[in-house]
Amino acid sequence: MSSRKEEEIYQEHVLDHFEDPYHRGELEHRTHVHQGDNPLCGDQICVQLKIDADQRVQEAWFTGDGCCISLASASMLMQALEGKTVDEVRAFTAEEMLELYQARLTPNRQKCCLLSWRVSQAALFSPVQDGVDSGNREPVGGEQSGPHLGEES
């Protein structure tokens, strides 16, 4: 069997982001944070943003756990968000997210790709208030963390 077929979804640039993600970790001086999950597969992503006085995303980080597609797409998105204004982030559509990912996805896997996008949109409306992370109530784990069962299913 050849590896030709997988390449459509698991292209080299996808695997690069998966194995060596951009800004995966905690952002210390975050101003906005939100966490969301995809109960179907147990994937969960927390997006942490530092938005400056000019309403521009200075830094974008993520934590969480999930499949290759959800983690690679989160990495790509963090790169894409930095430097954008809040209005530009808000205007960044799901279609643009799927284009950013490049590899072709079946409808079910599009949900994985759009998880971090969905969370990032919500993060814009989730400012950190008086040191309390409203969007980060649950511990966000590393590779071996247990499931985080959402309330959505």
Add this chain to the structure above:
Amino acid sequence: MASTDAPPLDANRYRQDFPILSSVLHGDQPLVYLDNAATTQRPRCVIEKIVEVYERQYANVHRGIHWLSDQSTDLFEEAREKTRRFINAPLREEVIFTTGATGAINLVARSWGDANLQAGDEILVTEMEHHSNLVPWHQLAERSGCRVKFIPITDEGRLDLEQLPALLTEKTKLVAFTAVSNVLGTINPVVEIVEQAHQAGALALVDAAQSAPHGRNDVQAWNADFVAFSGHKMLAPSGVGILYGRASLLDAMPPFLGGGSMIHRVTMDGFEPAELPAKFEAGTPPIVSAIGLGAAIDYLEDIGVDNIHHYAQMLTQQAHDVLEEVGGVRFFGPPPAEKAGIVSFTLEGIHAHDVAQILDQYGVAIRAGHHCAMPLHKRLGVAASNRASFYFYNTPEEIDALADGLRAAKRVFRR
């Protein structure tokens, strides 16, 4: 191969009966269907029976004073009788056609549960239940104030029955448990659990969705009060399932859904319910699906349910052996000899959905996710798992294809 004994049946012979199994996917990959615990495929005899009924024998049942309705009614009732024999129920009126195992369990929760449960009462389920044998009891708890308690599982994926005596109290009104775990494949000691439930004064409901396709399901040997299962997991069309209930219990229960068929008489002021089984079969039932279930039972009995069970266990053992060789595979559940055709696992460092996605490219269909058992996955400490599930039409070569697909997944992810 785990055993040098001749296999109990010839899978390649039976494959010819399943048109879908000769499918070729993605241009050149033969279908390797290993998602039988989700739903099985249909043999030609079931498909032809459906066509035959619709073309020549279809009308509504138990209604018409015409020839066609008599034909349809006879076939429908014949399917009930075949099902009764299949599960060895004492009486035909104890076999209720429902929409599936889910429909059957909800019927018990709504009818028996609402009439008999109150605040302070307890329902005992297990940590390995499918959501269909869990959520209806959560809903009943919300309505009645009763409490849902859990029989835990051991790290080996068996029920921890040492805990059972302490969990059973005079408050326990029902023990609802699965005969076979849809994730772990564990075959539970049904007779022992039912007996302990009865000793504590509780009723016992057995979710037989996974056990009905694999081996004997004798409701009298089990001494169960309620048994629920689905047709589509045992070669029959979707949309039909069975609730077996002890006649004395069903008689005392109020009707669940109201409508046609379930009444004896309706007046401006109210109604008198019909006798069993019609009392619980409101509206037009899944007529042709039920007749298809009868045809599926004929086919399964022709192969022999014990042969099917032994063959699936053989494949389960083989799957453990060849997947072990792949490396990085973590199995869930007890040893293969204690499983009914289900092997759940994770592949180290690769999410279940990525594994299933790559297997799909090789034509291999498995399930990935939480398999409608989120509490169990929480207990196992994983968000998602892969599940390969076998039936009598699967071959040893297909297990090898699964292992090859897993090796491909490891190559893609450089594991």
